[in-house]
Amino acid sequence: MKDISTEQILDGIVNNNSFIIQYVYKQFFAIVRNYILNHGGREDDARDIFQDGIMAIYEQRKNKNLKIESGFGTYIYAVCRNKWLNLRRNSGKLVYNEMEDLSNEMEKKGLGNHFREVEELNFKEARARIYQKHFDTLSEECRKLLRMMAEGLSVKEIQLRFNYKSEGFAYKKRSICRSRLGKLIKQDKNYNTYEDY
């Protein structure tokens, strides 16, 4: 398979280009997956960590115009490894040396600042992934309603859009959807893992 440039990959991620995303999975997921499976992780961990890594890179490209001279593979691998090491450190594993080596390696490649920033983004993305995972399981009505709420629409506007009989009913409906989603998210076994970030 011909190589696609790092710039094309970064733009493809920001533009949600499915072919580029497919390329990224086919080229780089296996190595991340192998690392995680060989270091005490499971398939689910590999899937989530890779996805959060891509989303963190999306944020960096979109808002900070991330440039990677050393190749996309090197960066995504480092980002994912770092996240996995962080998770293992939090569960009492001794991983400091490896984390330090990784950080030094990124520093040498001129990616030190981005690498420090991506750590926080990565955990924020993990929470957002959990929110969305459960949001996508709600009824269409609840999804629409919560989206409107997030976009700042008032209860009155929601009542009019859905043709609800009263504002009170719209308010009640909103509360039901909101608490159903909140319950699902807080029951997620991975939610607490990312709570401290």
Place this chain on the structure above:
Amino acid sequence: MADELRFQQELNETLSDSQKMQIRRTLNKTYFKTSYVYSFTSKWKLQAAAAAVVIMILAGGGVMFNYLQNSNPGNLALYEQYFETGNDIFTVRAGESILNNTIEEGMNAYNDKDYLQAIMLFNENSNNMAANLYAGFSFMKLSDFENAEYKFNEIIEDNNNLFIDQAEFNIALCYVATNNLEKAKQMLKVIVKEKTVYSEKAEKLLSNIQ
């Protein structure tokens, strides 16, 4: 209280960014496609390993030749046996007139086994049914049978081109590869009935499906 505020704030941030939500969905979808390829490959490797063990045991008893003669290939082997593309489509069947630069580049990428690049180039010509056919073949080469089927269906729905028989046969092959055998049989029976150039092949494949 602070936790609740943070929760609400993050929830709002997540739900109000529809672009990011869409990307997460694409990532999920792609992961499942990719992991399907892994499991497909592993399953195939497992079958091959199992077959090798059986052959070794049988060879010990001096009946290997007999076994090979009577054995039925697995579905993946069947798919590989019947999958062929034919490189003359653009020049012979569709004529020179449909060739443009991107299709030609797409063909070059396809011949270089750079299937992802080929798909991108063929997709720029999605009104061209020959390009759709090759996009479908490229997806098959990447073991992405869902997208391949989608491309072949576009050809069938167009209903005004020379590639409908080929598209139908390849959809049946995609079904075989994904172990969707009932659907494969159904499609193959239709092809046999249509009496096209693919009817004989379809009949043979039908008789080989386990």
